[in-house]
Amino acid sequence: MRVFVVLASLLMASPLQAAERINVVASFSILADFVRAIGGGKVNLTTLVGPDSDVHVYTPAPGDAKRVAEAKLVIVNGLGLEGWLPRLVQSSGAKAQVVIASAGIAPLKLGSAADPHAWQSVPNAKIYVADITGALVAADPDDADLFRAEAKAYLEKLEALDREVRDAVAKIPPERRKVISTHDAFGYFAAEYGVQFIAPLGVSTETEPSARDIAAIIGQIKAQKIPAVFLENISDDRLIRRIAAETGAKVGGTLISDGLTGEKGLAPTYIDMVRHNIKALTSALDH
Template sequence: MPKFLFRRAKVAARTLARGTAAFRAAGAAAVVLLSLSLTACGGAASGNSDSDKPVVLTTFTVLADVARNVAGDKLTVESITKAGAEIHGYEPTPGDIRKAAKADLILDNGLNLEAWFGQFVEGLDVPHAVVSDGVEVMSISEDSYQGKPNPHAWMSPVNVQIYVDNMVTAFSKLDPENAAVFQANGDAYKAELQGVQDEMKASLAGLPENQRALVTCEGAFSYLARDAGLKEVYIWAVNAEQQATPQQITRAIEYVKANQVPAVFCESTVSDAPMQQVVGATGAKFGGTLYVDSLSEADGPVPTYLDLIRHDADVITKALAGTSTGAPAGAK
């Protein structure tokens, strides 16, 4: 029997017995988990093909990719959300709770990104680490979220080096025998992150001052804009707002007109319809789709975090410099 399985069965039993909010939310799903866990203890095959390895569960795909680079082949890393999913307003399923109860470590971004996370882990006897701990946090400057931390700290490769250090610490505590491997993997990946940071700054450095405005649907680019010396403008502050108000769209239109911004952008996990209204009212080009909250599928444009940063920097630079043709209305 895999060394982690018996502990997971006990976790499920304790969660069931406590009658916590997590159990109440999961309902019958927790009963199914208990049944499956106890069956596995009796000799049935585990549903995890790498059941001899500790399982690390992350809240979204970006964290999963970074974690895999640190873990190497010593841990099994999974993501709660799938490629293309919107993370802010995600609603966990009973299957997610079953998966979390079987994990050996859960990683979340923190900074109020995963509004659902507290209730999700309530009652689960599974350790978790907040990977953004230690990051120099930027605050949201407008709308109802004013003064709250901007959660998109991973949009700076410099910050992600701090994420890596936190993962090395958490993984070494989980699996002390492989601490040296995690440290070596982390150091190597941090060097790659710094390389991508340097590439991004060099790519965006040539933009003229009057073109150094990054206008997006969500205010998710504060850290990237800071690193690259861009002025960040957005329609709404956080995707959890669901849709743009007429006032928000008008504000973006006025800024683009007043500053003659040549191109505007939107993110892959939301509709670009509000930004297309800005395009129609100003004559600016729709510069393209940027990736923030999710990676793409393996055959898509950003299957890894490093690809995500390179893609976004390339799309922004070409559109603002006028060397791309822009994207047609509704393009995603």
């Protein structure tokens, strides 16, 4: 009889435990990694734009509206990154709170547009974490202590990561802190850490450079003796390889920009991404 009672208790507890997990949708993989780091086992997490995919040009899948409709929180970057998302939220009939994870960050401007790639600065990543933590605490007050503890531990890792990046950049001769990347995804990294990035594409991979733009970049590489060009994990590499061939600049490797890699890739987490990028940059630039 006791065995029956215990089994019955377990069966009754299982749905309750599942109900304690809140449904959260993250627009793309970097935000999902932040949510995962803070949410622990208390979040059912869905990522719309998965690893090695381009959030700029994403087309929502048929099941995305259902996922959004079932969510309590929808975590987005904001700053114009997810142009496809407002229509998705509206069409889903979702009652979820839409959380702008970049709230509180002073955006950089490229022309009239905001640069959405704010996560490329580790101090900005700490603001993302604070915004996401606040949203999780408000959505699930019973687990507030867990969320705050996980966030505190993660923020300590980001503090160490920021010091790591600054120490690495300091070893690169100032005159060599110039690189070419595929699109303008590293403006916040440049502003924070003092490495100059030049890109043939704008802030979005949807744009196409003109022949004049490409010629100007080739001339700039030659005039300034820019030592390296970099591919990106989400972008077609043909243009960058062409620029490298015409200038003699070294292909310094692949930078992770707008999306993490899969588990077996170069950068399955945000911290892995930053470490990979700074290793690639220092390897190409410090000698």
